[in-house]
Amino acid sequence: MDSVSGFGSDRIDLDENVSAPDEDGGVADTQIEVGTDERRMHVRAYNHWVSLLGGRPYPSIADLNPANIADFGPHSVLLDFSAGIENPAIAYLGKALRAECSLDSSTTHIAQVPSRSLLSRLTDHYLQIIANRAPIGFEAEFVSTRGFNTMYRGILMPFSSDEDSIDFIYGVINWKELVDAEAQAKLDAEIAAAVRTTPSTVVTAPVWADGPSAGRDVERLDEADETERDDDAIAPAGASLREQLALARDSATAVRTADTRSRSTLYRALSRAHTFAAAADADPEAYETLLDMAGIAVQLRAPMTPIVKLVFGVEHDKTRLTEYAAVLAYARRIGVAAGALRAFLDTFEGGIKGVVKAERLARAPLAKVRPDPRALLAERPTLASVALETASSSGHYVVLLARVRDGEMLDIVATMADDSTLIERAMRCATT
Incomplete structure (x- = not known):
């Protein structure tokens, strides 16, 4: 299963910022202001789509020529729905995307696209365009058919041949491959060794930038290699709330940079988030400061949601954040001790899904018994x-x-x- 995650400081949530239908069912002619960060291919693709609107609900397919778009054309695909939505034809497939997926000219329809190819990551979303009638942006990571962990970001945009119905969809996708687990482990060990021999310094970047491991306004913790200490180790005695948040974020980052399907890595990150939540309870003023700096609002009905947003990042998949918050809420409900959540999850029937179900049942109001x-x-x-x-x-x-x-x-x-x-x-x- 793909796990949705952000790419870092250049992220933009297209689901919230792009898909803004106007009264006619299309999208208003408003381009995204990206400032100095115009490297983002999917944002440039969206702005190109907006430039073709001309006051219409959807741009005309006659105005689109992917082969002449040097910027993102090689990373794009054009789907033709004129013969039906069940198996749309591939009207255009960019050179870079074709090479990445090892496809030749014999691949002419969606049904022929391999299920674990990068192109399938993009085409899997095309029905959302039909339903929403507006551009859809997405980003995630998956293990490709070659065995590489690949992070990708894409956007799908509707086009029309009659200015009314959506019969073409143009998609643009960018990607990068991560190093394998063995190489990552060696790199982590080298970094940890360098940290141990480097004098402690103060990093002056804000406590929250755009990702779980972005700049931190804390004193660097002189820690041993992650693999050489207890998985659920907590911050040293007297550590500030920011230091505890930094430790929790390190584990959250590992969920994204290691094999994202690793249950133990995720359990460790949740356990440290649970420990950080307990520390936040003990220091509410510092916790409120962290939330203010990150621009995260307190949610009285879901008190653990701000915790998981601080630890895993506000750009993390919303469904996953909701599940993680439910896990922490249930741990608090039954009194799981700080540092013990991982062991609890290992023995709980159904793991995270089982805990989420238990929390939802605990929150559900009792059904009113009607008298006969x-x-x-x-x-x-x-x-x-x-x-x-x-x-x-x-x-x-x-x-x-x-x-x-x-x-x-x-x-x-x-x-x-x-x-x-x-x-x-x-x-x-x-x-x-």
């Missing part, structure tokens, strides 16, 4: 008694339909004893 209407009606006084033939047994209920006469008499015109749903509804109405 028959018992309530049995205590009601009789308003009137009439003699009518009925096939129902004594004690059963029937519904009588009556017509008012002279404002005080009721003429019964029908009796209903076979419609149990109607009878049940009438009994509940009479007792509420």
Whole structure:
């Protein structure tokens, strides 16, 4: 399963900033202001799409020529839905993307795209365009068919041949491969060794930039190599809340730079986030300062959400952040000790998913028990008694339909004893 994550300081959340439909179902002609950070290929692609709108809900496909776009054309694909959405044709496939996926000219439709190729990461999202009728941006990482852990960012944009229906989608994707786990481990060991021999210094960057391991306004911790100490080690005695946050962020970064499918790495990061949450409870003023600097709001109904945003980053996948917050909330609910969450998750049936389910059940309000209407009606006084033939047994209920006469008499015109749903509804109405 792909795990969604950010790329660092040049990230922009296109799901929130791009997909802004106007009243006609399209997108307003507003370009993204990216300042000095115009390296972002997907943002430039979006701005190009906006430049082609011309006041229309969608740009005309006649105005698009991917082969002439030197900037991002080689990283793009054009899907043709004119023959249906079940298996769109590939009208254009950029040279760089074709080479990355090892595809030749025989690949002409989506159904022929290998499931674990980079192109499939982009085409998997095309139905969202049909549903949202606006550009969709996304970023994640996955293990490719060659076995490389690959981080990618992309955008899909709708085009039309009649200015009304979406029958073409143009996608642009950029990517980079991470080093393998063995090389990463060697690199981590070399960095750790260098840190141990380097005098402590003070880093003056803000406590939060754009990622879990960005600049930190804390004194560097003189730590041993991660692999040589306890996985759930906590900050040294007397460590500030910022230092504890730094330690938790280190583990969160490992979730993204190591094999992201590693359960133990994620459990360790959650355990340290849990430890940081306990430290934040003990130092609310420092915690509030960290939230202010990161631009994160306190959520009274979800107090652990700001914690996981600080540790894993606000750009992390929202679904994952919600799950992580539920895990920390349940750990607090049942009193899991600081530093013990990893062991707890290892033994909890279902792991993270099981804990999330348990937390949701614990938060769910108890269903209101409705009294039996028959018992309530049995205590009601009789308003009137009439003699009518009925096939129902004594004690059963029937519904009588009556017509008012002279404002005080009721003429019964029908009796209903076979419609149990109607009878049940009438009994509940009479007792509420």
